[in-house]
Amino acid sequence: MHVMITGAGGMIGRKFAESIANDDRIGDRTVETLTLVDIVPPDVATDFTGTRNVVEADLSNEGVAADLVARQPDVLVHLAAIVSGEAEADLEKGYRINLDGTRALLDAIRAAHETDGYTPRVVYASSLAVFGAPFPDKIGDDFFLTPLTSYGTQKAMGELLLDDYSRRGFLDGVGIRFPTICIRPGKPNKAASGFFSGILREPLEGKEAVLPVDDDVRHYHASPRSAVGFLRHAAALDTQMLGSRRNMTMPGVSATVADQIEALRNVAGDETVALIRREPDPTIEKIVSGWPRDFDVRRAREAGFTAEDSFEEIIRVYIEDEMEGRAPRA
Amino acid sequence: MHVMITGAGGMIGRKFAESIANDDRIGDRTVETLTLVDIVPPDVATDFTGTRNVVEADLSNEGVAADLVARQPDVLVHLAAIVSGEAEADLEKGYRINLDGTRALLDAIRAAHETDGYTPRVVYASSLAVFGAPFPDKIGDDFFLTPLTSYGTQKAMGELLLDDYSRRGFLDGVGIRFPTICIRPGKPNKAASGFFSGILREPLEGKEAVLPVDDDVRHYHASPRSAVGFLRHAAALDTQMLGSRRNMTMPGVSATVADQIEALRNVAGDETVALIRREPDPTIEKIVSGWPRDFDVRRAREAGFTAEDSFEEIIRVYIEDEMEGRAPRA
Numbered sequence: 001m002h003v004m005i006t007g008a009g010g011m012i013g014r015k016f017a018e019s020i021a022n023d024d025r026i027g028d029r030t031v032e033t034l035t036l037v038d039i040v041p042p043d044v045a046t047d048f049t050g051t052r053n054v055v056e057a058d059l060s061n062e063g064v065a066a067d068l069v070a071r072q073p074d075v076l077v078h079l080a081a082i083v084s085g086e087a088e089a090d091l092e093k094g095y096r097i098n099l100d101g102t103r104a105l106l107d108a109i110r111a112a113h114e115t116d117g118y119t120p121r122v123v124y125a126s127s128l129a130v131f132g133a134p135f136p137d138k139i140g141d142d143f144f145l146t147p148l149t150s151y152g153t154q155k156a157m158g159e160l161l162l163d164d165y166s167r168r169g170f171l172d173g174v175g176i177r178f179p180t181i182c183i184r185p186g187k188p189n190k191a192a193s194g195f196f197s198g199i200l201r202e203p204l205e206g207k208e209a210v211l212p213v214d215d216d217v218r219h220y221h222a223s224p225r226s227a228v229g230f231l232r233h234a235a236a237l238d239t240q241m242l243g244s245r246r247n248m249t250m251p252g253v254s255a256t257v258a259d260q261i262e263a264l265r266n267v268a269g270d271e272t273v274a275l276i277r278r279e280p281d282p283t284i285e286k287i288v289s290g291w292p293r294d295f296d297v298r299r300a301r302e303a304g305f306t307a308e309d310s311f312e313e314i315i316r317v318y319i320e321d322e323m324e325g326r327a328p329r330a
Numbered sequence: 331m332h333v334m335i336t337g338a339g340g341m342i343g344r345k346f347a348e349s350i351a352n353d354d355r356i357g358d359r360t361v362e363t364l365t366l367v368d369i370v371p372p373d374v375a376t377d378f379t380g381t382r383n384v385v386e387a388d389l390s391n392e393g394v395a396a397d398l399v400a401r402q403p404d405v406l407v408h409l410a411a412i413v414s415g416e417a418e419a420d421l422e423k424g425y426r427i428n429l430d431g432t433r434a435l436l437d438a439i440r441a442a443h444e445t446d447g448y449t450p451r452v453v454y455a456s457s458l459a460v461f462g463a464p465f466p467d468k469i470g471d472d473f474f475l476t477p478l479t480s481y482g483t484q485k486a487m488g489e490l491l492l493d494d495y496s497r498r499g500f501l502d503g504v505g506i507r508f509p510t511i512c513i514r515p516g517k518p519n520k521a522a523s524g525f526f527s528g529i530l531r532e533p534l535e536g537k538e539a540v541l542p543v544d545d546d547v548r549h550y551h552a553s554p555r556s557a558v559g560f561l562r563h564a565a566a567l568d569t570q571m572l573g574s575r576r577n578m579t580m581p582g583v584s585a586t587v588a589d590q591i592e593a594l595r596n597v598a599g600d601e602t603v604a605l606i607r608r609e610p611d612p613t614i615e616k617i618v619s620g621w622p623r624d625f626d627v628r629r630a631r632e633a634g635f636t637a638e639d640s641f642e643e644i645i646r647v648y649i650e651d652e653m654e655g656r657a658p659r660a
Contacts, residue, residue, distance in 0.1 A: 091440075091498070110421075132574070144474040145490065148574060153494040157487045160475065164483040168421070244462070244478060 001026065002033040003235065004071065006059060006105070007079030009042035011184065012125070012227050016077065017045035019228045024050060026075070027236025035071060038080070059101035065108035072112070075235045077123045078105060084129055085191060087151035098154035106161055110170040122162065123234040124175040126247055128220065130156040133290040140296045141249070148290055159247040167244045174234040175247030179307070182221040183318040192287040196221065199257070200264055200315060203275035204327050212281035215258040218293040222252040223317040226307040233305055241303060251307040253314060254294035263311035267319070269330040331356065332363040333565065334401065336389060336435070337409035339372035341514065342455070342557050346407065347375035349558045354380060356405070357566025365401060368410070389431035395438035402442070405565045407453045408435060414459055415521060417481035428484035436491055440500040452492065453564040454505040456577055458550065460486040463620040471579070471629045478620055489577040497574045504564040505577030509637070512551040513648040522617040526551065529587070530594055530645060533605035534657050542611035545588040548623040552582040553647040556637040563635055571633060581637040583644060584624035593641035597649070599660035 003020060007013045017036055024031040035053040036042045042054060053071075057064045059080055069076075080101060087094025102124070112118040131139055132148030145156040162173040184197040188209075195212055196219060202209035222230075230250050239246070255263075265273045297305075308314045319327040333350060337343045347366055354361040365383040366372045372384060383401075387394045389410055399406075410431060417424025432454070442448040461469055462478030475486040492503040514527040518539075525542055526549060532539035552560075560580050569576070585593075595603045627635075638644045649657040 142474050144472050146575060147490065147494070148497065150494050150498070153490050156490050160477065160483050160486050160490075164477070164480050167478065168480070245476060 001029040001031050001075065002035065002071070002073040003031050003075045003077065004035040004037060004068065004073035005077045005079060006037045006068075007081060007125075008036035008044060009038035009040055010079055011186070011224065012178075012181070012231070013038070013077075013079045014042065014044045015224050015228050016079075016231045017042070017048075019232065021045040021048040024048075026232055029236070033073075035073060037068060059104060060096045065101075065104035066111070068105070069108040069112050069118075072118055073120060075121045075123065076105070076109075077125075077231055077235065078102065079125045081125065081155075082151070083191075084127075084149055084151040087154060088149055091150055094150050094154055098151065099157050102158040103161060106165050106171065110165060113170040119169065120171055121235060122171045122173045123231055124158060124162050124173060124247075126155045126159050126175045126177045127152065128177055128179065128249070128292050130159065130177065131292045135292060138294045138296050139249070139292055141299045163244060163246050166239075166246050172239055173246045174237055174239060174242070176230050176234055177247065177249040178227055178230070179220045179222040179250055179252030181224055181227055182314055183223070183322075185224065185318070185322045192284050195284070196260070199276050200260060201318070203264065203272045204268060204315075204319065204323065206275070206328070208275050208277055210279045211257065211276050212279060212284040213257060213288055214280075214285070215261070216256050217288055218254060218256045219288070220252045220254050220292055220294055221311070221314060222250060222307040223314045225317050225321055226250075226252075229307075230305055237303060242299075245299075248300040248303065248305070249295045249297050250300050251297050251305055252295065253308050253311055255311050260311050263315055266330055267312055267315045268328040272328050331359040331361050331405065332365065332401070332403040333361050333405045333407065334365040334367060334398065334403035335407045335409060336367045336398075337411060337455075338366035338374060339368035339370055340409055341516070341554065342508075342511070342561070343368070343407075343409045344372065344374045345554050345558050346409075346561045347372070347378075349562065351375040351378040354378075356562055359566070363403075365403060367398060389434060390426045395431075395434035396441070398435070399438040399442050399448075402448055403450060405451045405453065406435070406439075407455075407561055407565065408432065409455045411455065411485075412481070413521070414457075414479055414481040417484060418479055421480055424480050424484055428481065429487055432488040433491060436495050436501065440495060443500045449499065450501055451565060452501045452503045453561055454488060454492050454503060454577075456485045456489055456505050456507045457482065458507055458509065458579070458622050460489065460507065461622045465622060468624045468626045469579070469622055470626045493574060493576050496569075496576050502569055503576045504567055504569060504572070506560050506564055507577065507579040508557055508560070509550045509552040509580055509582030511554055511557055512644060513553070513652075515554065515648070515652045522614050525614070526590070529606050530590060531648070533594065533602045534598060534645075534649065534653065536605070536658070538605050538607055540609045541587065541606050542609060542614040543587060543618055544610075544615070545591070546586050547615075547618055548584060548586045549618070550582045550584050550622055550624060551641075551644060552580060552637040553644045555647050555651055556580075556582075559637075560635055567633060572629075575629075578630040578633065578635070579625045579627050580630050581627050581635055582625065583638050583641055585641050590641050593645055596660055597642055597645045598658040602658050
C-alpha cells in the first residue's frame with residue numbers, strides 16, 4: 001500500500017510518519033511506499049524500510065495537486081494547513097492554502113477518478129475550530145458548524161467538499177476533527193491554546209509555566225499518540241457505516257484546568273505543580289471562552305476511534321513518548 | 331438607496347424587482363436605484379420610477395464581480411445560481427457558478443471594503459437543500475448542515491463564507507434558506523419538486539395534473555409573495571441580533587400532499603380536486619423521501635420573518651397574485 005502525507009513536517013504528520021516506520025501494518029495491509037509532502041522537505045521516518053519519497057511542494061501552486069495525485073497513493077492523509085492564528089491574520093493565504101489547496105487536491109483526485117477509476121481513501125484533518133460559541137456544554141454529533149475564525153470556516157468548507165466528493169464516489173473520505181493535542185511536545189509557543197500543554201510539559205521538565213486562565217476553564221484534549229491512532233484507524237476504516245456523513249469529532253478527555261493540575265499532582269507530585277504560576281491574561285481568557293468544552297462523540301466511538309480516558313493517562317503518555325519514562329514521581 | 335439583484339431574471343428575482351417597482355420603500359429608506367443583473371438582460375420592473383440599470387453579466391467570469399461591486403449598491407441581493415438538477419449533472423459548472431461566483435462577489439466586496447470602507451448589506455439566497463436525511467421530523471435552528479447534493483453543498487459553503495465575511499466586518503450578511511416555493515407560477519417543469527405546485531396550479535386553471543407520490547408525503551412551503559417578503563425584510567433587518575450566525579431557515583407551512591389537496595378542495599371545490607391524477611413515480615418518491623419535512627424556525631421568527639399560516643392561504647395568494655382573483659370557487 002502507498003500512503004501519502006501532506007504536511008508531513010508538522011507535529012502530527014511527523015509522528016504519523018514515524019509510526020508507520022515503526023509499524024508498517026495498517027488494517028490488514030502493509031505500507032510499502034510512504035510519500036512525505038511538505039513545503040520544506042520533511043526529514044522524518046528516515047528509517048522506514050519500504051520506499052520513501054520526499055516531495056517539496058506547495059499545494060496552492062498550479063499543477064502541484066495533479067502531480068501528487070499522479071503518484072496514485074492508496075491513502076492520502078491531508079494534514080497540510082495554515083494554522084488558526086495565521087489564517088486569521090492573513091485571510092487570502094488562509095483561504096488559498098486551507099480551502100483552495102484542499103479543493104485542488106480533491107479536484108485532482110476527481111480528474112484521475114474520471115480517467116481511470118482511481119478512488120483513494122482521503123483522510124482529512126479538520127478541527128474543533130468548526131465549532132464556536134454559543135453551544136451546549138456537550139456538543140453532539142449533529143450540532144451545526146459555527147466557526148468563529150476563518151480557519152474554522154475553511155476547515156468546515158473542506159468537510160462539506162469531502163462529503164460531496166465521497167457521496168459522488170470520486171474518493172472515499174474520512175474527516176477527523178482533532179481535539180486540542182495535549183501534551184504538545186517542544187518549546188512553549190504563542191498559540192492561545194499553548195498553556196494547556198505548557199502547564200504540564202514545562203513543570204515535568206522542571207521549568208516554570210504560566211497559567212493565564214482560571215482553574216475552572218474546561219476544554220477537550222487528546223494526546224499526540226491518540227492523534228496518530230485516529231489517522232491509522234481512519235486509513236483502514238470501513239466507511240460503509242458512515243454513509244454520506246464522513247466527518248466526525250474524535251474522542252477526547254474533557255477536563256478543567258484544575259483537573260489537569262490534579263492529574264499532574266497525582267503523577268508528578270506537589271513540587272512539580274508548584275512550578276505553575278498564575279498570571280491571568282484577559283485576552284487569552286476571552287479567546288478560550290469561545291472554545292468548546294465537551295463532546296458526545298457517539299459516531300466516532302461506534303466507528304472504533306479511541307483516545308485516553310483521563311488526564312493522568314495523557315500525562316503518562318507524554319512521559320513515555322517524550323521523556324523516555326524519566327519524569328518526577330509523586 | 332441602491333439595490334442590486336443578481337439573478338434578477340429568475341422567478342424570485344423578477345418578483346422581488348417588481349415589488350420594488352410597486353413599493354420603493356424598504357425599511358425607512360427609499361430605493362432610488364435598482365440594478366438588475368442576469369446572464370440574459372432581465373426585462374423586469376420596467377415601470378420602476380427611479381434609476382433602473384440592466385446589466386448582462388456572468389459572475390463566474392473574471393472581473394465581473396469587481397465591475398458590479400464598483401457600482402457600490404447599498405443592498406446586494408444575490409440570487410444568481412445554477413439550480414439543483416443542473417449542479418448535480420454538471421459538477422464543474424455548479425461549483426463555478428454557485429461557489430466561485432458567490433466567492434468572487436464577496437471577495438470583490440472585501441477588496442472594496444479594504445479600499446474605502448464599503449460595507450453593503452448582502453442578502454444571500456440559500457436553500458433547504460443544505461439539509462439531507464436522516465434528520466428529525468422538525469429540524470431546529472442548530473441542526474447541522476447535511477447536504478445530499480452538490481447544489482446543497484455549494485449553498486452551505488456560501489453560508490459559511492457569508493458568516494466569516496460578516497464576522498470580519500467586510501459586509502453585513504443575511505442568509506435566507508427558502509422553503510420550497512409554492513404555488514410556483516408558469517408552466518409545469520421537470521424539477522422533482524414540480525408536482526407540489528402542479529397539483530394545485532393546473533387544476534386551478536382547469537387542467538389535469540399528475541401526482542407522482544403518496545398523499546402522506548410531507549414537505550415545507552411558502553408562497554412567492556412570502557419569498558419576496560423575506561428578501562424585503564432581510565434587506566432592512568437590524569442584524570445585531572443575529573450575532574455571527576447570519577443564515578436562517580425561513581418560516582413556512584409544513585403540509586402533507588393530503589393537506590394540500592384538502593386546502594384545494596376548500597378553496598376551489600371537488601371538481602377542481604378531481605383533476606388530480608395519481609400516477610406513482612418511484613424515482614420522484616425516492617428523491618422526495620430525502621427532503622426535509624418541517625422546521626422549528628425560532629430565530630427567523632424572532633427576527634421578524636413571516637410566511638403563510640396554512641395551505642389555503644398559500645392557494646389564495648396564488649389566486650390573487652397570478653389569476654387576478656378569478657379561480658373556481660368551492
